[in-house]
Amino acid sequence: MTQPMALAPAEPGERLGIVAGGGALPRIVAAEARQSGWAPFIVPIADGRLYDWSAWDHRSLSWAQTGDVFTLLRTHGIATVVFCGTISVRPDYRSFVPSLRTLGMLPEILRMVRGGDDSLLRAVSGSFEVRGFRVLSVQSLVPNLLTPDGVLTRREPTGPAAAAVQRAAQAAQQLGRLDIGQAAVASCDRVIAVEGIEGTGEMLQRVADLRGRGRIGRGEPTVLFKAFKPQQDERFDLPSIGVETVRQAEAAGLSGIALTAERSLIIESEGVIEALDAAGLFLVGVSDPTMGDAR
Incomplete structure (x- = not known):
């Protein structure tokens, strides 16, 4: 079977938002995307915040700030995102003080976290897509994985x-x-x-x-x-x-x-x-x- 080609940006330097959990995968995706002509912007969350992203254009978000992600991405000219990496513990949004944007999204967020992993990820992607973002797969960017x-x-x-x-x-x-x-x-x-x-x-x-x-x-x-x-x-x-x-x-x-x-x-x-x-x-x-x- 012929190995598919990595998805290239519409034009060199197009911004790509990488919502990064833990593990090696987010770094692999970021490196391969940059080599394909994307300009990655990393948003470390959860386990991803344990890593040093100082060599990359990035902004880390705590669970209390997750409602800020859409404004953050738009501010950096990003319309395309990919989710990758591990998240070992789901957040308890009732246990901390959320940012104002996160507070406004709490009903939507609490509905998301009720189901299994598959239903959660579908809900998260739907939340991005309804706000106009294109959501890519890891394998479209790094097919050799x-x-x-x-x-x-x-x-x-x-x-x-x-x-x-x-x-x-x-x-x-x-x-x-x-x-x-x-x-x-x-x-x-x-x-x-x-x-x-x-x-x-x-x-x-x-x-x-x-x-x-x-x-x-x-x-x-x-x-x-x-x-x-x-x-x-x-x-x-x-x-x-x-x-x-x-x-x-x-x-x-x-x-x-x-x-x-x-x-x-x-x-x-x-x-x-x-x-x-x-x-x-x-x-x-x-x-x-x-x-x-x-x-």
């Missing part, structure tokens, strides 16, 4: 491990339909763990604990599957892995990882593949997660 179809590591899933990919894929798809999480761990015979509000990392810690207590057999190959939700908007929160995911998977005693091909992200893929090969784990992109076909 997308997971290719097929096996990406030296090790391949065969026998029980291949069957575990299928079972984990089916579990993750059912989980996604309920907008609960994106990930599941399974063996060929049973589902071991599913991701809830705690996230993939803490789920894998539970799997490591289960294995340590003998609840998972030594000869029972287990696989992590991170799946694109059936109803998910492709512009937001695609399932993703990085080197830390590999470390956690190895600690949990997994045999490998599988992702929805072309609808998931591998962050810093060279390091991820190198870490997987060193650990003896496989990575496979699955084109049809409902079938879990890892061939």
